[in-house]
Amino acid sequence: MNLTLKVWRQKDAKDPGRFETYPAANILPDMSFLEMLDVVNERLIEEGREPIACDSDCREGICGTCSLVIDGRPHGGHHGTTVCQLHMRHFQDGQTITIEPWRARAFPILRDLVCDRTALDRIIQAGGFVSVNTGGAPDGNALPVSKTDADLSMDAAACIGCGACVAACKNASAMLFVSAKVSHLGLLPQGQPERERRVLNMVKTMDEAGFGNCTVLGSCEAVCPKEVSLSFIARMNRDYGWAILRGNPRRQTGAGGAG
Amino acid sequence: MKLESRIPSGPLAQKWDRHRFESKLVNPANKRKFDVIVVGSGLAGASAAASLGELGYQVKCFCFQDSPRRAHSIAAQGGINAAKNYQNDGDSVQRLFYDTIKGGDFRAREANVYRLAQVSANIIDQCVAQGVPFAREYGGLLANRSFGGTQVSRTFYARGQTGQQLLLGAYQALARQIAAGSVKMYPRTEMLELVVVEGQAKGIVTRNLVTGEILSHAADAVVLATGGYGNVFFLSTNAKGCNVTALWRAYRRGAAFANPCYTQIHPTCIPVSGDHQSKLTLMSESLRNDGRVWVPKKKGDTRAPRDIPEEERDYYLERKYPSYGNLAPRDISSRAAKEACDAGRGVGSSGLGVYLDFADSIQRLGEDKIRERYGNLFDMYEKITGENAYRTPMRIYPAVHYAMGGLWVDYNLMSNLPGLFVLGEANFSDHGANRLGASALMQGLADGYFVLPYTIGHYFASTRQLKPATSHPEFKKAEEEARSRLARLLSGKGKRTVLSLHRELGKLLWEKCGMARSEAGLKEALRIIPGLREEFWQNHLVPGNNESFNQALEYAGRVADFMEFAELLCADALHRNESCGGHFRVEYQTEDGEARRDDENFSYVAAWEYQGEGRAPLLHKEPLTFEELKLATRSYK
Incomplete structure (x- = not known):
């Protein structure tokens, strides 16, 4: 196959960036x-030019590192597939392919096709966890969880945090990502004690990070490589x-108490 | 160098309890006075950083990925072992201990493995409390499945994404500590040097992968949880970024490297499709619960699998190992696949493949049940190969997967350099010469959640701590070395890309030091590697500069270390004149092609000490003594 690539090149965050064309023979x-x-x-390296910077790691669709928009569609638009799992048999000889970063x-x-997604980490830090320290956990079978809830929780937990949902959304909203974590923990008994403060804090951090609002267009669900369902957004809104x-849940005071 | 394993005295079952009691403690108010560096944020690194942060230590955690959640533990599919005996099928701590020692071909330390089996149950409890959505039965209790090398069901799982879910649990615990201020996270940061001051590990030198900034970090202890070195083979199931750099830099500063020749070749991976291949994809071992492995009985049989009648198929694992069948351990299954392909009975266009067939299970359980258990794996298989494995058998072939070898550590997980701790796949300690399936996740989390938090406190409380600042000459020296190395890498304006050199090295190792090794082959590899390394430094091509986001430069640094490490790997394989676990020397096999161990001469851990550039490393031996178990020939027949 012989293809033409139109690739977004950008030296660093300050550079305005531009498309450049390369043959792929x-x-x-x-x-x-x-x-x-x-x-x-x-x-490109052999010709003494700088290669295209692009993130990838596991190359088996689970780490969530790869992050390319191909012809306008995050991850290339194949159902339930990350870029690293997308194969060239889906393209045609002579085709021109446009490659951009998440926008x-x-x-x-940061450079070319690589962006900084630490905002997603900050949202998890705001409450995407169960506050248990290591040690002292009760027996794993002490608290039965219905299979239905466990399975649904797993559907949400399958999110790989790639950010394709944000890239696909015309509002650049991170609602699908946030709702996946809120639902994963909210569906399990372990997540109940912090359920309310979790959703409040995570949504607050999401808003502060500069993500847009959700207008329920569903493009996030359409591109999600793990097929995380839009219904989790409804669950989070509830x-x-x-x-x-x-x-607001009462602020915990650190010290005090009798004795 | 003295290797002191520091295994506590007393009966095996009481060693860990006794050791914890005898370990010194750090007063809660004093913990914040100790700084700890954790390099790596996979299961071992994230669980250690989070647990140490919870205890009150001041932790800095580093990863080269853009987020700690992306470490390669995330790709582990099948599950995690624990001696819970929820299935009432005869499991116990003793049995998990026995299975692991035997699976490792009697080349692991009894005391470490026993402790691993003991804390395995706590790991499941901890993960459930964190909200890890393990698979459950309709009654709400945890589900289990079987894995290779065992006859009980003790593997806990979350669909085919167990590593992901366990890592997210540890990542979330880490995120909580980052928010609390007890852990400071440094993503997109790579460790370039270990700093040793007066014999103690006291810090690291890092490079910020976005800006190129070189920075020193001082601490009271350095914890390496940087995974394995499988990518020395170029093609492996590891993520593209996995590398040996942190371990190799520590080795060059005096940390002993143990058993590097124990590499695991995983039997069930998607076969190579061509020279362009950048990595290999694993199909979880759990598939062997319901899939049957076979090849045609006839050589060069090119019929479609469904056209080959039952009596013309050789279910070779079931035939050779009737009591374990398709669940024979990884090293044995891999060699059996190689044997079948070498005999000309391999399948697929390259002839390097065997079938993993689900037809029987689909008939017995229905397609929906199989989809529920392995749906994501079948989907992944289809994406890569374009074939539907519900209709036609999968084609699989062995691939490099895991490193049992790693830096030498004592019972406290501390290397021979005081203050340098090594966890997870990066150390050598628990899997001997072969790791059983679903034990990597167990070991990573055991080390991080339940072992290091105890042993690091003892180190702080019992050793006088130097507190050198980053202005100390040793830090300056290490920074200077890192800088000059980067400059040397960037000066490469030769003709060959780093990728092509890496591929050449990998091919050589796969042929000479892969599934079957011979004295002649290893000697040849040892002759070729220095030349290839020379070629690397004389003729490599690295574009760009240090002061920017430069992936080619990062990669060149990692490959440069692989070029050195490869030699140690082959030297270790050459010196071990026996076959055990993942290390198979063709000279040492039984008449029916099984591995032949030599307990009299090789029942030891081979720990290699760096002697300087161009000089052969020095071998130290830690004898392995078996008090509880009798050395026996491993049989899965």
């Missing part, structure tokens, strides 16, 4: 999309509304 249909980029980069205010571009109605 003699590409095999069995190559993955990233292996095709490896070939192009090898040739969102909360994800500043939790959020309930938490607002009940008022």
Whole structure:
């Protein structure tokens, strides 16, 4: 296969950036999309030019590192597939392919196709956990969990934190990502004690990070490589509304108590 | 160098309890006076950083990925072992201990493995409390499945994404500590040097991968949890970024490297499709619960699998190992697959593949049940190969997967350099010459949640701590070395890309030091590697500069270390004149092709000490003594 790539090149966060065109010759249909980029980069290096910077790590669709918009669609638009799992057999000889990074205010571009997604980490730090220290946990079977809840929780927990949902959303909203974590923990008995403060704090941090609002367009669900369902957003909105109605949870005071 | 394993005295079952009681403690108010550096944020690193932060230590955690949640533990599929005996099928701490020692071909320390089996149950409890959505039965209790090398069901799982869910549990615990201010996280940061002051590990030198800034960090202890070195083979199931750099830098500063030749080749991976291949993808061992492995009986049989009648198929694992069948351990299954392919009975266009067939299970349990258990694996298989494994058998072939070898550590997980702790896959301690499936997750979390938090306190409380600042000459020296190395890498304006050199090294190792090794092959590899390394430094090509986001430079640094490490790997394989676990020397096999151990001469841990550039490393031996178990020939027949 012979292809033409239109690739977003940007030196650093301050550079305005531009598209550049590169040929991708003699590409095999069995190559993955990233292996095709490896070939192009090898040739660029051999020509003494700087290769295209692009994030990837596990290359088996689970680490969430790869983050390319291909012809306008995050991860290339194949159902339930990350870029690293996308193979060239889905493209046609002679095709021109446009490759861009995730674009969102909360994800500043570091170089070329690489962006900074630490905003997602900050949202988890705001409450995406169960506050248990190591040690002293009760027996794993002490608290039965219905299989239905465990399975649904797992559906939400499957999120790989890649940020494709943000890249696909015209508002650059992170609601699908946040709702996946809120639902994963909110569906389990272990997540109940902090359920309200969790959703309040995570949504607050999401808003502060510069993500947009959700207008329920569903493009996030369409591109999610783990097929995380839009219904988790509804679940989170319910939790959020309930938490607002009940008022802010009382601030814990550190010390005190009798004795 | 003296290797003191510091295994506590007393009966095996009481060693850990006694050791914890005898360990000195750090007063809660004093813990904040101790700084700890944790390099790596996978299961071992994240669980250690979080647990130490909870205890009150001041922790800095480093990872080269853009987020700690992306460490390669995330890709572990099948599950995590624990001696819970929830299935009432005869499991116990003793049995998990026995299975692990035997699975490791009697090349692991009894005391470490027993402790691992003891804390395995706590890990499950901890993870459940964190909200890890393990698979459950309809009654609400935890579900289990079986894995290779065992006859009980003790593997806990979260679909085919157990590593992901356990890592997210540890990552969330870490996130909580980051928010609390007890852990400071440094993503996109790579460790370039270990700093040793008066014999104690006292810090590291890092490079910020975005800005290129070189920085020193001082601490009272350095914890390496940086995973394995499988990528020395170029093609492996490891993530592209996995590397040996942190371990190799520590080795060059005096930490002993133990058993590097114990590498695990995983039997069930998707076969290589061509020279462009950048990595190999694992298909979880758990598939062997319901899949049957076979090849055609006839050589060069090119019929479609469904056209080959039952009586013309060789279910070779079931035939050779009737009592474990398709669940024979990894090293044995891999070698059996190689044997079948070498005999010309391999399948697929390359002839390097065997079938993993689900037809029987689908008939027995229905397609929905199989989809529920392994749906994501079948999907992944289809994406990569374009084939539907519900209709036609999977094609699989062995691939490099895990490193049992690693830095030498004592019972406290401390290396021979005081203050340098090594956890998870990065150390050598628990799996002997072969790791059983679902034990890597167990070990990573055992080390991070339940072992290090005790042993590091004892180190702080019992050793006089130097407190050198980063202005100390040793830090300056290490920074200077890191800088000059980067400059040397960047000066490479030769003809060959780093990728092509790495691929060449990997191919050589796979052929000479892969599934079957021979004296002649290893000697040849040892002759070729120095030349290849020379070629690397003379003729490599690295674009760009240090002061920017430069992935080519990062990669060149990692490959440069692989070029040195490869030699140690082959030297260790050459010196071990026996076959055990993942180390198979063709000269040492039984008549029916099984590994032949030599307990009389090789029942020891081989710990290698760096002697300087161009000089052969020095071998130290830690004898392995078996008090509880009798050394026996491993049989899965």
